[in-house]
Amino acid sequence: MFCQKNVLPLLCHSKYFYMEEKNYLQDISDIKNMMNRSSQFISLSGLSGVLAGVYGLIGAYVANALIAKNESGYVTLESATFKAIAATAAIVLLLSVATAFIMTAYKARRQGEKVWNSTARRLMVNFLIPLVTGGVFALLLLRDEMYGMIAPVTLIFYGLACVNASKYTLRDVRYLGITVVILGLVATAFLAYGLEFWALGFGVCHIIYGSIMYFKYDRKN
Amino acid sequence: MKNIIQNINKAFDHRIRLGIMSILMVNESADFNTLKELLGVTDGNLASHAKALEAENYIAIEKQFIGKKPNTSYKATNIGKQAFRKHIEALEKLIAKS
Numbered sequence: 001m002f003c004q005k006n007v008l009p010l011l012c013h014s015k016y017f018y019m020e021e022k023n024y025l026q027d028i029s030d031i032k033n034m035m036n037r038s039s040q041f042i043s044l045s046g047l048s049g050v051l052a053g054v055y056g057l058i059g060a061y062v063a064n065a066l067i068a069k070n071e072s073g074y075v076t077l078e079s080a081t082f083k084a085i086a087a088t089a090a091i092v093l094l095l096s097v098a099t100a101f102i103m104t105a106y107k108a109r110r111q112g113e114k115v116w117n118s119t120a121r122r123l124m125v126n127f128l129i130p131l132v133t134g135g136v137f138a139l140l141l142l143r144d145e146m147y148g149m150i151a152p153v154t155l156i157f158y159g160l161a162c163v164n165a166s167k168y169t170l171r172d173v174r175y176l177g178i179t180v181v182i183l184g185l186v187a188t189a190f191l192a193y194g195l196e197f198w199a200l201g202f203g204v205c206h207i208i209y210g211s212i213m214y215f216k217y218d219r220k221n
Numbered sequence: 222m223k224n225i226i227q228n229i230n231k232a233f234d235h236r237i238r239l240g241i242m243s244i245l246m247v248n249e250s251a252d253f254n255t256l257k258e259l260l261g262v263t264d265g266n267l268a269s270h271a272k273a274l275e276a277e278n279y280i281a282i283e284k285q286f287i288g289k290k291p292n293t294s295y296k297a298t299n300i301g302k303q304a305f306r307k308h309i310e311a312l313e314k315l316i317a318k319s
Contacts, residue, residue, distance in 0.1 A: 024312045027239060031309065034243035038251065038259050118255050 041119040041169045043108035045100065046218050049176075049210025052096035053203045059092035060199035067195075077145065107218065119168060127165035130157055151194030155184030155201045170217065176209040228311035230304055232277050237262055237270045242305045245280060245297035253293040271295060279304060 036042070063085045070081040108115040134157020141149050162177025180201045187197035233239050240260045244251050251259075257267055274280045279301030283294050297305070 024315050028309070028312055028316065030236065030239055031243045034240050034259065035247045038244040038255075039247040114258060117258065118251070 039119065039168070041117075041123045042217070043104055043111055043113055043115070043120075044169050044173070044213070045103035045107045046210050046213030046216070048096075048100040048103035049206050049213060051099045051103075051210075053206030053208075053210060055092045055095050055099075056206060057199055057203035059088050060195055060203060062088050064195055077142070123165055123168040126168060127161050129161075130164050131161040133157060134161070148191035148194060149188075151198045152184045152188040152191070155180055155187060155197065157184075158202070159184055170213060172209055172213050172216070176205060179205055179209075228307055229315070230308040230311075232274065232279065233305065233308045235270065237266065238274055241267075241271060241274060241295070242279065242297065242301065245295060246302060246305060250283075250294045250296045252295070256295065274301070277301075277304075 066081050066084050066088070070079070076082060105115045114120075134154060137157065138150055138153050141147075141153060159177045159179070159181030162173050162180065164177075166174035166177060183197055183201045183205070187194060187201075190197070233242060237260055241256060244256060244259060253264075253267070256271075257264065260267065262270075271280065271282065275282050278298055281296045281298050283296065285292055285294075
């Protein structure tokens with residue numbers, strides 16, 4: 001009887017504190033979750049990165065075959081070989097962008113998020129600023145017939161675009177960006193191997209980082 | 222223990238108000254629809270909780286027209302940011318203590 005009297009308030013007391021503590025922990029995790037969700041676009045699809053890498057490798061293979069077939073030895077802006085390579089690059093780019101859009105939209109819908117929300121807008125703008133700069137720069141280099149610089153320049157600017165965009169999305173994009181920038185700088189020192197570096201940067205890197213992101217985020221859900 | 226509990230801010234003692242402040246801490250500003258989507262609440266619910274935070278001077282509400290559509294955007298004030306930081310610190314201390 002005496003014993004019970006002592007135990008009862010103690011039980012109530014500890015239970016009260018236990019519940020309170022649980023509540024505060026929940027609060028902290030709510031705060032963290034909201035801060036992340038409101039400032040980062042987390043629906044980016046890892047698998048679309050893998051597919052973009054595969055398209056890139058196929059594109060590089062096709063370009064390599066086209067250059068090997070070319071008898072004249074060098075490629076000019078007006079030649080059929082150049083036009084075929086440019087068309088291949090355009091198809092790879094278009095397919096990659098379309099795949100990324102479709103798969104990201106699908107992932108966003110499954111997570112119950114809108115695809116085109118304010119974080120997605122911020123991500124796009126910050127990705128496109130360095131990318132468009134690099135694209136224009138590459139076109140100007142083409143005009144001046146500095147073909148060797150195209151691969152390093154596109155790699156470096158694409159990498160910088162990824163680094164810049166990474167503040168608004170999954171962290172892994174930052175490491176992809178840094179890897180591609182380094183590859184671009186190394187490619188500048190080995191201009192003759194532009195296509196190989198291009199395949200490494202846009203093909204292999206995308207496949208590696210895309211799979212990492214796929215296993216880290218997509219598979220969990 | 223007592224002073225820690227004193228630092229727990231009653232104004233943030235609700236899931237929606239906590240959410241609004243968390244979002245406004247890491248974003249310069251957020252409009253009504255963005256907040257609504259992120260928090261998954263109804264219009265009236267969000268408006269009343271936002272008003273409660275505004276009454277404490279923790280957030281500033283700005284109404285303007287974008288074209289013909291009215292647009293309400295929210296911003297955390299410096300007082301609000303400070304108060305929220307204190308609140309988080311108090312939460313962390315409470316968890317560390319127990």
